[in-house]
Amino acid sequence: MNRLLPFIGFMLLVGLFGFGIWWNTRHDPNAIPTPLLNKPAPAFNLPKLYEPTQTVSKADLLGQPYLLNVFASWCIECGVEHPVLTAAAPSLGVKLVGYNYKDAPADAKAWLAAHGSPYALLIADESGQTAIDFGVYGAPESFLVDAKGVIRFKHIGPITPDVLATKVKPAIAAMLKETP
Amino acid sequence: MKPGIGYRASPARGLLFAFFIALLTCAGIAHAQAIEPMSFTDHTQELRFQHLTHQLRCPMCQNETLADSNAPIARDLRNQIFKLMQQGKSDEEIKQYLVARYSNYILYDPPLKPGTVLLWFGPLAILLAGAGVVLVAIRKRRREGVDTKTVGDSADNGEDW
Numbered sequence: 472m473n474r475l476l477p478f479i480g481f482m483l484l485v486g487l488f489g490f491g492i493w494w495n496t497r498h499d500p501n502a503i504p505t506p507l508l509n510k511p512a513p514a515f516n517l518p519k520l521y522e523p524t525q526t527v528s529k530a531d532l533l534g535q536p537y538l539l540n541v542f543a544s545w546c547i548e549c550g551v552e553h554p555v556l557t558a559a560a561p562s563l564g565v566k567l568v569g570y571n572y573k574d575a576p577a578d579a580k581a582w583l584a585a586h587g588s589p590y591a592l593l594i595a596d597e598s599g600q601t602a603i604d605f606g607v608y609g610a611p612e613s614f615l616v617d618a619k620g621v622i623r624f625k626h627i628g629p630i631t632p633d634v635l636a637t638k639v640k641p642a643i644a645a646m647l648k649e650t651p
Numbered sequence: 652m653k654p655g656i657g658y659r660a661s662p663a664r665g666l667l668f669a670f671f672i673a674l675l676t677c678a679g680i681a682h683a684q685a686i687e688p689m690s691f692t693d694h695t696q697e698l699r700f701q702h703l704t705h706q707l708r709c710p711m712c713q714n715e716t717l718a719d720s721n722a723p724i725a726r727d728l729r730n731q732i733f734k735l736m737q738q739g740k741s742d743e744e745i746k747q748y749l750v751a752r753y754s755n756y757i758l759y760d761p762p763l764k765p766g767t768v769l770l771w772f773g774p775l776a777i778l779l780a781g782a783g784v785v786l787v788a789i790r791k792r793r794r795e796g797v798d799t800k801t802v803g804d805s806a807d808n809g810e811d812w
Binding site: 608609 | 710711713731751753754756
């Protein structure tokens with residue numbers, strides 16, 4: 472038994488190390504858990520990207536659920552998720568709202584013209600000020616907001632086909648089942 | 652070695668030296684960019700700002716403080732902290748403001764709560780466990796009548812392995 476002790480200790484360390492590796496492949500170490508989950512979305516009032524004189528507020532969007540997708544033309548990973556969103560938007564079950572984050576409107580419009588727009592509504596936060604209230608720290612990020620304006624789900628990073636199938640769609644389904 | 656070779660090598664060395672000087676200058680510029688001018692009311696406020704931003708973590712680049720980071724979000728949050736300071740918010744209120752949006756990840760010094768007990772006392776527990784193992788081993792040897800001299804002698808004879 473005494474001879475085995477160092478070996479057991481070593482195997483414990485190996486196990487801990489293996490767990491660390493496994494854990495880091497399972498989740499994104501850069502994703503910060505949002506304290507806003509299941510809490511009312513922050514109030515906002517932002518101009519529309521294509522009609523900057525008109526603004527959209529949180530109150531305007533109450534009554535129907537939506538997926539708020541934070542994106543920017545400078546964001547490389549947004550280009551990765553864009554085709555996924557474009558393909559998924561019609562069958563998503565909720566409205567897809569584009570949140571243009573810290574972007575020059577001209578750049579955003581050019582990017583959307585080149586890639587196409589899957590968004591039912593586009594709002595622009597050029598300064599990134601409102602995004603702080605949402606706890607946004609990069610793009611892309613996506614928030615699922617229900618009809619009552621409560622954040623039900625958040626995803627940090629691009630929505631890949633895998634993320635769409637295993638996280639976004641189940642979250643939408645759970646929400647729609649609860650509040651039809 | 653002919654002296655000529657040495658002389659021919661020196662311009663290259665000079666170039667290398669100049670290159671490193673240029674690199675150093677670039678580093679200086681890069682560092683200076685992270686600190687944009689802010690109109691503090693007085694030096695005390697500036698020190699408070701520096702102290703506070705050094706205690707907060709940049710959400711984008713988690714190994715940097717808000718004070719050091721050059722990430723766009725760090726710049727935005729620095730501006731926001733500055734704005735909140737001008738509104739007369741205390742350090743604690745500013746921290747609460749950020750935690751409400753970015754969770755405890757934003758704090759370099761995590762608060763003691765059920766989820767962080769392991770983080771706070773884990774190292775101590777491991778240390779105590781190690782001390783326990785050592786104590787048990789010593790007692791066992793003493794009970795077996797092995798005195799410290801023979802332990803020292805037998806340590807290298809490979810018997811234990």
